[in-house]
Amino acid sequence: MNTFFTANLLFGQDTLFSGRKYKIGFVTGVGFQYIGQLAGNSSHFISLNTDYYYQIKFYQLQYSIAISRKKNFGIELLAQPQYNTTKYKIYPHDDTKDYLTGYEYGLNIGFLFRKNVANNLLSFYMMLSSGPHYASGTPHRQSNGFLFSNNLCAGIDLRIYKALYVDVRPGIRHISNAKFRIPNAGLNDITLTEGFFVAF
Template sequence: MYKKIVFILIFIFISKSFYAQDKLSKVKFGFAYGIGNELKNTNYSYSNRYYKLQVYYSVLQTKHLEYEFLLQPELNFAKHQLLNFYFVKPDDPNYIEKRERYTKLKDIKEYVLNIGFLMRKPILKTASIYVSGSVGPMIIDTETERLSEGFAFSNIVALGISFKINNITFDVRPNFRHVSNAGLKTVNSGYDTTNIDFGLLFSL
């Protein structure tokens, strides 16, 4: 009987310690997986899957809202193909060769560092909704008719919902993404995609 009481007291103490740590923690760390596709059009196809590391830092908490800074290194694997070869104009140098090259299905890798902010509103004791925005410098390894190889930006606007169990947060985040190079290179039509992320975060 004595051992049972001691065990129960230890269990309660540990549980409260974890709860207190979660309440006081300003930092969450985790990862996410996402998939996406281009906004429907007749010019090109683009599908992607990506992996993110995630770091969230709570900057300010009010009675109804919480504001967080986010950092998300990302590796993106995309498939792209030009569907409308007339997108490459005859006044473009070597346009015939470019039409032939760009209409082939391509595998593309993108290396991104998303930096942004998030505004969160609790809706239940263990759930919250939020809106976030980020801008990410990125490197793209393949030139297409829509974007030059090399440096570009990934801009994301997202709506999300989170569910917390102890110090683990489960995340679902539909989002819109625009990729371009801000006119730094000649080819800059960019990509527009709708995506959805699934993530896990651990309170540190």
């Protein structure tokens, strides 16, 4: 009787995603220095204090595993292999209208701290991740080639059907190479990504 009661209590505590431990999904989005980059104009309504242009389109797979789960809080270990396309100018005051195009690929590893609300219908989270990347081309302040991508994001997940969730995630990203090569002033982006995942 005591064993049965204890088992029910343990499973009753584990209501985050109805006890599903793993998640796999796909995320896409953009990274920019100012909001006008998305609209094709010079609007700096939302902007970083930068003198360069480096716009990204993200294409990321995501896999995570819950390493700690309580009734309404959880910690996940995640991996994000990705291939991203870029548009940039080497020099900030280049008056030509032509942009260079490039790509990045890499892997981010990190932790996601999640707060469950609305009985598994909705959750909020903070995510920290970092990992090695390769960039084919960058603005003048940062050498291309081997880099590290460091990310801080806040997100929201909403269940839309059984174990299928939609994910929206604004954040900040910094890439640089830990002084392996110069120049290494780094590149920063405001990021906005969205996608889907399945919990199982």
